Amino acid sequence: MYITDDIIYAGVNDHQVDLFEGQYQVPNGMAYNSYVIKDEKIAVMDTVDGKFTHEWLDNVEKALAGRKPDYLVVQHMEPDHSANIQNFMKAYPEAVIVANAKTFCMVGNFFRSMDLESRTLEVKNGDSLSLGKHVLNFVFAPMVHWPEVMVTYDSTDKVLFSADGFGKFGALDVEEDWDDEARRYYIGIVGKYGAQVQNLLKAASALDIQTICPLHGPVLKENLGHYLEKYHTWSSYGVEDDGVVIAYTSVYGNTKKAAETLAAKLTEKGCPRVVLCDLARMDMSKAVENAFRYGKLVLATTTYNADIFPFMREFIDHLTERGFKKRTVGLMENGSWAPMAAKIMKGMLEGSKDITWLNTTVKITSSLSEDNLKEIDTMAEELCREYIARSDEKANKHDMTALFKIGYGLYVVTSNDGTRDNGLIVNTVSQLTDNPFRVAVNINKANYSHHVIKKTGILNVNCLSVEAPFEVFQNFGFQSGRNVDKFESWETCRSDNGLVFLPKYINAFMSLKVEQYVDLDTHGMFICTVTEARVMSDKETMTYTYYQKNVKPKPETDGKKGFVCKICGYIYEGDTLPDDYICPLCKHGAADFEPIG
Numbered sequence: 001m002y003i004t005d006d007i008i009y010a011g012v013n014d015h016q017v018d019l020f021e022g023q024y025q026v027p028n029g030m031a032y033n034s035y036v037i038k039d040e041k042i043a044v045m046d047t048v049d050g051k052f053t054h055e056w057l058d059n060v061e062k063a064l065a066g067r068k069p070d071y072l073v074v075q076h077m078e079p080d081h082s083a084n085i086q087n088f089m090k091a092y093p094e095a096v097i098v099a100n101a102k103t104f105c106m107v108g109n110f111f112r113s114m115d116l117e118s119r120t121l122e123v124k125n126g127d128s129l130s131l132g133k134h135v136l137n138f139v140f141a142p143m144v145h146w147p148e149v150m151v152t153y154d155s156t157d158k159v160l161f162s163a164d165g166f167g168k169f170g171a172l173d174v175e176e177d178w179d180d181e182a183r184r185y186y187i188g189i190v191g192k193y194g195a196q197v198q199n200l201l202k203a204a205s206a207l208d209i210q211t212i213c214p215l216h217g218p219v220l221k222e223n224l225g226h227y228l229e230k231y232h233t234w235s236s237y238g239v240e241d242d243g244v245v246i247a248y249t250s251v252y253g254n255t256k257k258a259a260e261t262l263a264a265k266l267t268e269k270g271c272p273r274v275v276l277c278d279l280a281r282m283d284m285s286k287a288v289e290n291a292f293r294y295g296k297l298v299l300a301t302t303t304y305n306a307d308i309f310p311f312m313r314e315f316i317d318h319l320t321e322r323g324f325k326k327r328t329v330g331l332m333e334n335g336s337w338a339p340m341a342a343k344i345m346k347g348m349l350e351g352s353k354d355i356t357w358l359n360t361t362v363k364i365t366s367s368l369s370e371d372n373l374k375e376i377d378t379m380a381e382e383l384c385r386e387y388i389a390r391s392d393e394k395a396n397k398h399d400m401t402a403l404f405k406i407g408y409g410l411y412v413v414t415s416n417d418g419t420r421d422n423g424l425i426v427n428t429v430s431q432l433t434d435n436p437f438r439v440a441v442n443i444n445k446a447n448y449s450h451h452v453i454k455k456t457g458i459l460n461v462n463c464l465s466v467e468a469p470f471e472v473f474q475n476f477g478f479q480s481g482r483n484v485d486k487f488e489s490w491e492t493c494r495s496d497n498g499l500v501f502l503p504k505y506i507n508a509f510m511s512l513k514v515e516q517y518v519d520l521d522t523h524g525m526f527i528c529t530v531t532e533a534r535v536m537s538d539k540e541t542m543t544y545t546y547y548q549k550n551v552k553p554k555p556e557t558d559g560k561k562g563f564v565c566k567i568c569g570y571i572y573e574g575d576t577l578p579d580d581y582i583c584p585l586c587k588h589g590a591a592d593f594e595p596i597g
Contacts, residue, residue: 003035003211003219004157006134008063010034010044012052013171020169024188024285028181029171032056032080033215035161036063037154040132041070043098045152045161046215050083057084057091068092071121071129073136074099075163076149077106081215086111089119096121098129100140102148125150139203141165143196145189151200158210164190165200166227167216179230182217184289186234191292191322197235201228237325238469239295239504243273244383247287248300248332249280249309254367255334258376259300261368262332265380270387270394279311288318291327296383300332300362303341312341316348324349326467330358330379336366356539358382386536390493390503395534397496402508402533403431403439405463409541412462412476413441414500415452421492421500422481424449425473427544429461437530439512442523446587448482450524457514459526460499465539468505470551478568478586495532507539563593571596 001009011033020026032048034056042064048056060069069092074082085107089095098121099107107116123129125140134156141149144165152161168182190197212220212227220227233240244266250256256278263274275294277287291297301312329349333341342361349355360379364372388394406429413424428442441461443450453459464472475486492500501509512528542551548566555569562573568586572593581590 003213006038007157007159008036010036010059010063012048012055013173014049015171025283026169028174028176031172031216035213036060037131037134039134042067043071043073043131044069045073046075046081047084047088049080053084053087069095071096071098073152074103075152076146077103078146086114098123100148100150106148141200143193144200145193153207158208160209160212162212162214164215166212166220167214172218183293184285187289187292187322188285194235194237194323201232240293243275243294244271244296244298245275245277245290245294246298246300247277247279247315249311251302255300255302258332258364258368262376262380265377266383269380269384270391271384272387279315287315291319296328298330298332299345301341303335303339308341308344316345320352325353328356332362334364339363389534389536397532397534399533399535400437402510402535405508405541406431407541409543410464410547412464412502413449414460414462415449416499417452420485421487422449422452423476423486425477439528439530441526444523448480453526458497458499459512460495460501461510461512462502462506463508464505464542465507466542466546467539468542470553472505497531507537507541508535557596560596562596564596566592566594
């Protein structure tokens with residue numbers, strides 16, 4: 001199989017394996033990928049599992065078509081990719097192994113009798129190797145997911161050889177959904193190292209990548225943005241899909257009945273997806289994948305030997321080992337006497353960051369009581385609050401407690417110019433009166449939204465919560481709605497005035513009708529009445545201070561001289577900042593810059 005005119009696939013499919021790495025069920029097998037780059041010099045990218053020595057060497061020989069390889073590039077030393085290094089060097093004794101120092105240390109540990117004198121080329125991070133017209137650039141990716149890992153970028157054909165990154169379970173001769181098996185693979189194998197994957201994605205963002213060649217799974221050529229976005233979500237521990245996972249264990253069926261009752265209530269109240277996981281019977285890696293995929297998790301188990309049921313303990317251990325965070329969690333416990341399960345489960349997750357605990361805990365004593373059914377209904381109401389608020393039919397559209405979310409916060413103001421939706425970050429929203437409910441919104445006249453709202457007289461104010469990632473501010477704050485469609489790749493909901501409100505990252509929104517306009521020189525103040533108000537959640541409102549401390553990336557100012565934008569972190573290098581300078585990213589003026597150091 002040709003990847004490009006000069007890059008040939010030489011990997012193998014494994015349908016003998018039942019458990020990958022001794023624990024992950026792989027009913028559709030595995031692929032061990034290897035590639036041959038043909039140029040003036042020839043490089044072979046990695047080997048394959050030891051069970052497929054001769055099949056792989058046959059594939060390499062066929063790709064070489066009578067030529068001899070010059071290099072074997074070793075990106076990762078896990079045996080499913082490195083087992084045939086010695087066999088390759090026996091077959092091609094004049095070849096040179098290209099690897100980094102940590103890799104060569106591992107090569108010596110795995111192949112103690114192999115003599116590599118004068119047959120190695122050690123590379124450092126950022127080094128390159130010319131094969132002729134093809135130039136290979138090496139980028140170290142430590143702990144993605146071993147310490148020696150590096151990826152390789154062919155700047156000629158714009159191909160990223162991504163090691164275990166962007167891999168998935170399943171052989172290449174089986175058709176299956178990439179997202180599901182790549183997610184299970186990522187969460188299970190790489191999931192602990194989200195920060196390291198984020199570093200790799202940052203390095204990759206500077207490259208023009210047109211093809212991704214992983215060590216497992218298919219070669220990726222189309223819709224690369226989809227795969228990069230998935231990896232960004234997974235590695236930043238973001239919520240991929242709306243829904244509730246109910247993970248339970250049950251000895252005699254009563255806890256199972258409670259879990260199923262909750263699932264039915266959630267569905268009835270409009271939860272977009274409910275996933276029941278019987279931890280004693282379900283593939284544990286699938287259950288763990290679900291917990292990371294969705295934003296809300298309910299743990300339901302029994303007190304067992306003064307502890308919790310073993311499958312639940314194993315499940316929570318899997319979550320915490322992989323850095324479980326940024327989720328809403330509820331607890332259901334069952335105990336015929338001295339119930340302790342809820343306390344133990346909560347204690348196991350006490351080191352997990354940014355966990356929002358439900359106010360309601362369901363406490364069952366042996367079997368479901370009438371009080372338990374009320375608790376389950378209350379828990380379902382809590383879990384579905386934001387889903388109900390999005391629904392035109394079920395939402396309370398006059399919940400004026402939405403105004404309690406107003407503070408010195410950050411907001412997305414949405415509008416529509418008649419052809420497309422627009423959004424703008426603002427930080428000046430104030431409640432003026434409560435009879436009637438009036439709100440003032442200040443907007444810079446230089447912003448396109450000011451022009452649109454002055455013309456249309458309507459707007460929505462979305463109160464951002466502390467869950468909002470930096471991408472929200474990049475999208476709505478660092479570009480103009482006159483030039484780009486800010487909602488092009490966003491799922492949207494609409495209020496009764498026809499305008500967009502954000503389906504996530506907000507705790508409330510208000511629809512406003514402009515009653516009065518006050519000219520404030522550089523800004524305009526829109527004094528509005530509230531026509532609709534919905535509360536999505538009890539998450540804290542995103543304040544400007546929280547944004548600065550926890551959301552905005554810290555600018556990389558080391559070794560640089562000049563000025564840094566306090567809003568977005570853009571660095572202007574120079575001794576003097578012009579008074580009329582405008583930040584090219586967030587469009588703020590010189591007043592929002594400060595000297596570096």
